[in-house]
Amino acid sequence: MRHERPRVIGLSQEEIGDLEAKDDETAECETGALSTGKSAAQLKKEARASRHNRNEKLRATFDKLLICGIWFSAGTFTTTTTVWVLNLILPDSWRWLTTEEMSKLQWFVTAGIVASTALPRLKRALD
Secondary structure, three states, X not given: OOOOOOOOOOOOHHHHHHHHHHHHXXXXXXXXXXXXXXXXXXXXXXXXXXXXXXHHHHHHHHHHHHHHHXXXXXXXXXXXXXXXXXXXXXXXXXXXXXXXXXXXXXXXXHHHHHHHHHHHHXXXXXX
């Protein structure tokens, strides 16, 4: 017996057809799952395992992105710090940054140091 969907104002015939096709696809999936001979408890267990695996894959991807971001930030911070220190210790004739640019780099280096102290706390929060 087919369930009648209440008519939603503002949907075109094409959108209504898409919704009905989606219902048919869902019904076919459910029929396929039930026709395997597995009990409802087994199907629920498989659904939980599938959901868990999806969540673990997402978490692993996020962890990889976070690690790449940390390495990129560390590389940028190291390069910036090196440029700043070189401009401090080199003779005036070899310096290539203005005083204003040096102050911006100093701010960046200071912010990096402060952020690096917060990084272990972030790692603990993620674990």
